[in-house]
Amino acid sequence: MNLRTILILGALSAFGPLAIDFYLPGFPAIALAFATDEQHVQLTLASYFLGLSIGQLAYGPIADRFGRRLPLLFGVGLFTLASLACAFAPTLEWLIAARFVQALGGCAGMVLSRAIVSDKCSPVESAKVFSQLMLVMGLAPILAPMLGGLLVNVYGWQTIFMTLTLFSAMTAAAVAWGLPESMPAGHPRLPLSGALGSYWRLFGDRIFLGHALTGGIAMAGMFSYIAGSPFVFIKLYGVPAEHYGWLFGTNAAGFILVAQVNARLVGRFGPAWLLSRMVWLYLAAALVLLGIASLHTEKLWPLLVPLFIYIASLGCIIPNASACAMAGQGKRAGSASALLGCLQFSVAAGAAALVGVLHxxxxxxMATVITLCGVLAVSLAMLTRRAQLKRDALNPPVDVRL
Incomplete structure (x- = not known):
């Protein structure tokens, strides 16, 4: 896969984290503008997550029927228009609705970028590309809150959505001129009437479901961290709000570093082998984190070490779980990608909510939910690995490293 395609797919993959992290610094300003509190402003985030879950399920069958390019252009265009609607929202209710529509558009890039990689790459090559895309997924949480805070302070919260409008419009142009249809000519195109059947068969595929849930539960741990870290860092340990981004960014840097190392190692060991080993590091770091949190230490740094290790391990777990889940999906790659994304974000959103319930x-x-995710991720990874080896013994794969 050439560099131009990877850059375009990276921009498409950035829609999700940008639309989430970019406007978080604007919560107080949005609350002030609409004469409400930040708890009500958080409904704009909830509506976005709801749109992500619903939209991904719709794009999968459409992509398997009509190809990747047209649904992708439609989704990016919808994201652009919805971002503009967010910028000029006259009421909070309008903003909540516009965020839902924005998510319906933005999830096209998330679903179809995975399907395009699956169309063009073998499982090992897919893991490499997904690791490269993790660079974008890691950079966005570092840069987005900082840039968003600057825009809010200088120009107002509306400029965040104007910037998203410009970014998505440029991405749409890049897709239109630089990203050809990836579905092979003559490839079987599944009818839309068979969408439920495709999803049903995917739910019956233990290998797909195991890898998808392993990645989703690992991602849930990250969402638990995102939900809980502002309180832990700022309120509990007194980290100045302006320094929170640096701590957040340091952990994201570990995520990026491991993702790039994974891209080099996956060709030698295979994505499934690396996944089955790295989940143990994830669990070990989570257990240490829970132990230290239970001691209620007066210093923050003992918590930061296991936090860094656990977040860094996700740079290996998430791309390899995605590559393993998408391997061999063929004509239903769009549906597989959609269900993969829906499962990941649904589980992750539930874990983030659980952190709030247990507060x-x-x-x-936060440490408890992260540890629970670690236990479940290890259990699923081991069960799926056994099922994969049993299937391979009966039907040896072309790429034995999977």
Whole structure:
């Protein structure tokens, strides 16, 4: 896969994290503008997650019927128009609705970028490309809150959505002129009437479902961190709000570094082998984190070490889980990608909500949910690995490293 295609897919993959992280610094300004509180402003985030889950399920069958390019152009165009609607929202209710529509458009890039990689690459090559795309997924949480905070302070919260409008319009142009249809000519095109059947068969595929849930539960741990870290860092340990981004960015840097190392190692060991080993590091770091959080230490740094290790391990787990889940999906790659994304974000959003439910004024709830995710991820990865080896013994794969 050439550099131009990877850059375009990277921009498409950035829609999700940008639309989430970019406007978080604007919450107080949005609350002030609409004479409400930040709890009500958080409904704009909830509506975005709802749109992501619903939209991904719709794009999968459409992409398997009509190809990747047209649904992608439609989705990016819808994201552009919805971003503009967010910028000029006259009421909070309007903004909530526009964010939902924005998610319906933005999830096209998330679903179809995975399908395009699956169209063009073998499982090992897919893991390499997904690792490269993790560079974008890691950079966005570092840069987006910083740039968003600057825009809000200087020009107002509306400029965040104007910037997203410009970014998505430029991405649409790049897709139109630089990203040809990836579905092979003569490839079987599944009818839309068979969408439920495709999803049903995917739910019956233990290998797909195991890898998808392994990646989703690992991602849930990251969402638990995102949901819990502002309280732990700022409120509990007194980190100045302006320094929070640096701590967040340091952990994201570990995620990026491991993702790039994974891209080099996956050709030698295979994505499934690396996944089955790295989940143990994830669990070990989570257990240490829970132990330290339970001690209620007066210093923050003992928590930061296991946090860094666990987040860094996700740079290997998420791309390899995605590559393993998408391997061999063929004509239903669009549906597989859609269900993969829906499962990941649904589980992740539930874990983030659980951190809030368990809130007790300490770091223990965040660490508990992260550890629970680690236990489940290891269990699923081991069960799926056994099922994969059993299937391979009966039907040896072309790429034995999978």
């Amino acid at each position: 007790d004024g300490t770091a223990v709830p």
